[in-house]
Amino acid sequence: GENVEQHPSTLSVQEGDSAVIKCTYSDSASNYFPWYKQELGKGPQLIIDIRSNVGEKKDQRIAVTLNKTAKHFSLHITETQPEDSAVYFCAAIGGGADGLTFGKGTHLIIQP
Amino acid sequence: NAGVMQNPRHLVRRRGQEARLRCSPMKGHSHVYWYRQLPEEGLKFMVYLQKENIIDESGMPKERFSAEFPKEGPSILRIQQVVRGDSAAYFCASSQTSGRDEQFFGPGTRLTVL
Numbered sequence: 570g571e572n573v574e575q576h577p578s579t580l581s582v583q584e585g586d587s588a589v590i591k592c593t594y595s596d597s598a599s600n601y602f603p604w605y606k607q608e609l610g611k612g613p614q615l616i617i618d619i620r621s622n623v624g625e626k627k628d629q630r631i632a633v634t635l636n637k638t639a640k641h642f643s644l645h646i647t648e649t650q651p652e653d654s655a656v657y658f659c660a661a662i663g664g665g666a667d668g669l670t671f672g673k674g675t676h677l678i679i680q681p
Numbered sequence: 682n683a684g685v686m687q688n689p690r691h692l693v694r695r696r697g698q699e700a701r702l703r704c705s706p707m708k709g710h711s712h713v714y715w716y717r718q719l720p721e722e723g724l725k726f727m728v729y730l731q732k733e734n735i736i737d738e739s740g741m742p743k744e745r746f747s748a749e750f751p752k753e754g755p756s757i758l759r760i761q762q763v764v765r766g767d768s769a770a771y772f773c774a775s776s777q778t779s780g781r782d783e784q785f786f787g788p789g790t791r792l793t794v795l
Contacts, residue, residue: 575723601781612685612772612786613724658723662781667737668714668726669784 571596571663575672583680588649590657590675593641598664602635602642605658607674613658617644646677654679683708685775685787686755693793700760700767702790706775713756714784715741715748718770730756763794 572595582588594602600621605613619626619633619642626633632645646653656676660669686705694700706713711732716724729737730750741748745763750756760767770791774784 603783605786612687612788615783615785618783666726667729667779668716668740669724670726671723673723 571599571661571666571670573659573661573670573672575659575675577675578673579676579678581678581680582649584649584651586649588644588646588653588677590644590659590677591641592643592659592661592672593639594661594670595640596661596663597637597640599661600664601662602633603660603669604633604644605660605671607656607658616657649677649679651679651681653677685773685785687771687773687787687790689790690788691791691793693795694763695795696764697762700763700792702758702760702771702773702792703755704758704773704775704787705755706773707785710775710777710785712776712779712782713750714774714776715756715758716772716774716786718772718789720769724772727758760792763792765794768792768794 575592603618606616607613617631617633619635630647635642656674658674659672688703713730715727718724726740728741728748745761747759770789772786772789774786776782776784
């Protein structure tokens with residue numbers, strides 16, 4: 570089955586700087602890669618996703634890149650703000666699967 | 682436009698009791714997924730259901746756990762004879778079509794087994 574690795578586990582950046590979170594996946598048949606933001610005590614919120622036929626997708630301050638050859642994808646947040654502080658999860662869905670396989674999460678801390 | 686709804690938000694059970702977790706998908710969504718999140722870990726897929734059908738239960742423990750999504754009413758995740766290791770946050774997600782469509786999550790049910 571699919572295996573997703575996520576790094577780093579904790580990321581601290583100064584407000585206004587950029588943050589990058591990286592994930593790798595194992596199943597070359599995976600074709601859908603969402604990113605979720607989870608605040609304390611809440612459910613995961615879908616913030617951006619990318620499909621395997623696209624290399625990059627951007628939505629305001631958030632962008633995701635996908636390298637199918639290397640089987641890795643990354644989340645980029647620019648001009649970080651205090652409200653960006655949360656745990657971020659990457660996920661992938663494999664060729665024969667119905668459920669998402671998640672990474673273990675990155676705790677993003679925005680320092681004022 | 683209500684999102685995915687789950688209840689109860691918090692559930693406390695003693696060892697050996699039964700836990701019933703409910704999930705109402707977003708309006709217009711007919712696909713439901715259950716995930717479990719242990720402390721400091723990512724979410725683990727448990728089961729995928731459509732109305733009246735279990736499509737994929739590969740992530741669900743073989744014993745004590747069951748799920749249903751009846752023609753009318755919410756999806757139910759049932760845990761019989763709970764043990765301390767069942768303590769976790771249980772999240773439900775829904776999508777309009779298959780799993781390769783966007784999955785939207787509910788607020789979760791936090792189960793504590795004493």
